[in-house]
Amino acid sequence: MSMNPSSRQPITPLSVGNVVSTGLRLYRSHLKPYFSVAVFATLWIVLPILLIIPFVFLFVTQTLGLSALWLIIPLWLVIFLYCFSQYLTNSALISRLSFGELIDKPETVNIGRGQLNGRNWSFLFQGIVVGILLFSFYIICGIISFVIAGILGVALTFVNPIFGTIVSVVISVSIILLGMSWFYSRLWLAEVILAVEEGSQVIPSIGRSWELTQTSAFRIQGIFLVTFLVTLPIVIITGYLPQIPLFSMEQGSAIYLTVYILSLVLSFFGGAVTMPFWQAIKAVVYYDVRSRREGLGLQLRDWQSP
Amino acid sequence: MRFFNRVTLQTPESVELEFTLAGIGNRAYALLIDYLVWGLLLLGFFITWATFSSQLLEAIENLVGTNRQLELWLVAIQLLISFFIYVGYFVVFETLWQGQTPGKRFAKIRVICDDGKPLRLQQSTLRSLLRPVDDFFFLGVFFIVLGKREKRLGDLVAGTLVIQEEQAVASSSFPVSKEAETLATQLLIDADFSGMLPEDFAVIREYLQRRAAMIPAARAELSRQLAHQSKDVIALEKVPKGVTANQFLEAVYLAYQRQSSNL
Numbered sequence A: 001m002s003m004n005p006s007s008r009q010p011i012t013p014l015s016v017g018n019v020v021s022t023g024l025r026l027y028r029s030h031l032k033p034y035f036s037v038a039v040f041a042t043l044w045i046v047l048p049i050l051l052i053i054p055f056v057f058l059f060v061t062q063t064l065g066l067s068a069l070w071l072i073i074p075l076w077l078v079i080f081l082y083c084f085s086q087y088l089t090n091s092a093l094i095s096r097l098s099f100g101e102l103i104d105k106p107e108t109v110n111i112g113r114g115q116l117n118g119r120n121w122s123f124l125f126q127g128i129v130v131g132i133l134l135f136s137f138y139i140i141c142g143i144i145s146f147v148i149a150g151i152l153g154v155a156l157t158f159v160n161p162i163f164g165t166i167v168s169v170v171i172s173v174s175i176i177l178l179g180m181s182w183f184y185s186r187l188w189l190a191e192v193i194l195a196v197e198e199g200s201q202v203i204p205s206i207g208r209s210w211e212l213t214q215t216s217a218f219r220i221q222g223i224f225l226v227t228f229l230v231t232l233p234i235v236i237i238t239g240y241l242p243q244i245p246l247f248s249m250e251q252g253s254a255i256y257l258t259v260y261i262l263s264l265v266l267s268f269f270g271g272a273v274t275m276p277f278w279q280a281i282k283a284v285v286y287y288d289v290r291s292r293r294e295g296l297g298l299q300l301r302d303w304q305s306p
Numbered sequence B: 001m002r003f004f005n006r007v008t009l010q011t012p013e014s015v016e017l018e019f020t021l022a023g024i025g026n027r028a029y030a031l032l033i034d035y036l037v038w039g040l041l042l043l044g045f046f047i048t049w050a051t052f053s054s055q056l057l058e059a060i061e062n063l064v065g066t067n068r069q070l071e072l073w074l075v076a077i078q079l080l081i082s083f084f085i086y087v088g089y090f091v092v093f094e095t096l097w098q099g100q101t102p103g104k105r106f107a108k109i110r111v112i113c114d115d116g117k118p119l120r121l122q123q124s125t126l127r128s129l130l131r132p133v134d135d136f137f138f139l140g141v142f143f144i145v146l147g148k149r150e151k152r153l154g155d156l157v158a159g160t161l162v163i164q165e166e167q168a169v170a171s172s173s174f175p176v177s178k179e180a181e182t183l184a185t186q187l188l189i190d191a192d193f194s195g196m197l198p199e200d201f202a203v204i205r206e207y208l209q210r211r212a213a214m215i216p217a218a219r220a221e222l223s224r225q226l227a228h229q230s231k232d233v234i235a236l237e238k239v240p241k242g243v244t245a246n247q248f249l250e251a252v253y254l255a256y257q258r259q260s261s262n263l
Helices: A016-029 A031-060 A066-102 A109-157 A161-187 A190-196 A202-212 A217-248 A254-294 B023-064 B068-096 B102-107 B121-129 B131-136 B139-146 B153-158 B178-190 B198-213 B216-233 B245-262
Strands: B006-010 B016-020 B109-113 B160-164
Touching: A016 A031, A016 A066, A016 A217, A016 A254, A016 B023, A031 A066, A031 A109, A031 A254, A066 A109, A066 A190, A066 A254, A109 A161, A109 A190, A109 A202, A161 A202, A161 A217, A190 A202, A190 A254, A202 A254, A217 A254, A217 B023, A217 B139, A254 B198, A254 B216, B006 B160, B016 B160, B023 B068, B023 B102, B023 B109, B023 B139, B023 B160, B068 B121, B102 B109, B109 B121, B121 B131, B121 B153, B131 B139, B131 B153, B139 B153, B153 B160, B178 B245, B198 B216, B198 B245, B216 B245
Parallel strands: none
Antiparallel strands: B006 B016, B109 B160
């Protein structure tokens, strides 16, 4: 393998750690474009939340009557769905750009966005379908874990009640966590497939994600874990640390409100910082899975093409 | 794009060595496993110590009556031993296994000195002593992610690097059909293998090794493409009749192997 020039793509599949490291390298070398797309996406999702404020204000000051609610709520819902679709499209754009880099066919942000522009409703539809699938699987997981933990708990209570409760809680949480992450890892790539593959449709893309990840589910779960660990410092600093001062303040005071809003802004910022990382890793996993299942990148050096 | 972060070291004898840096993913993975193993070790130690110290306290009580001093001493010794296990776990493994702990062994990475030499006791100790700062304040993650040579505080102080191990090329384990064997002898006569580079051979070998895990439809398409490309590379005029793309590739693989072993 030392014969491969370093500029070539590797022809062996990537390990769990290498996927995460490659995702990080992608993000670092394209920090400005990816982060600006992520900020754009975050602004889209913040917009409907901001819109609630004037609506509530108008409603509270009696400018609008109760009957106006029948108009306002559906209107806000439509706006929210549109903004969410734009959020999903922008985050898929990052994955598309990353994949282009991986196969040596890079795109600029504008070209990539142009490719995805008319399809934001497809991304929304796909997000809804995946959400429904996840929720259904969660119900199934919940029932299974309830049954198993219940049986184990009852059996172990004869040994030691405290031990029995602890074991059944641990087992039920583990079943749900492992089961959900397994199921999610199978559907995870649907977004990239829709963004990258020409002519892909929503339902077939979900099926293709399922098929491509057939042998890789456990590895992807490992990738989830490692990525979560690596992003943990940023999540803690931007999401949880700013909320600590709130404990010592009284609710409803002006300073409480300002700190609360600041912490909200900071957590959105943290989300924008980590989003390109996850999306780039998604693209690397897609590349790796296609390499394992379809031999992507396995070509003899081509002398015909330049 | 360059997938991996490569670093070139100059040894004191002016030999250039090229290594691939481990990367944050592998290091986080290795650390996770290390903490799991170390946690189990520590748990085992606590349980043993708890039983031991409670027995000891009981025995002493029966002899001289309650002794607060002894309890405090036992707690202090326990803390000290825990600290030694914490530092010692990494130091012992990294020194004995030449820069690898169980977690690093699993993630296939290794610690080496800046000049390419294997890790020694002083460096390992320095790295381990700074580990609490790196791990609990997450400073290590930031240093590795943002640094050029991916050094965390412990690495900076001790002058070490964490690299990926060179992957040994595993011996091939795929089945080769009988038709391919006969075709290979024929190809050695008919075709010209001088234009084939080791990289081409590596690609064909990789395909043959991995084809079992591929989706059948994609595998068929890929084998056809590779067969066509190989045909061009070895300057073969006509494709032999009744030979599938897979068999053709196996034959090319065997023929190249025999030819290069004959040279």
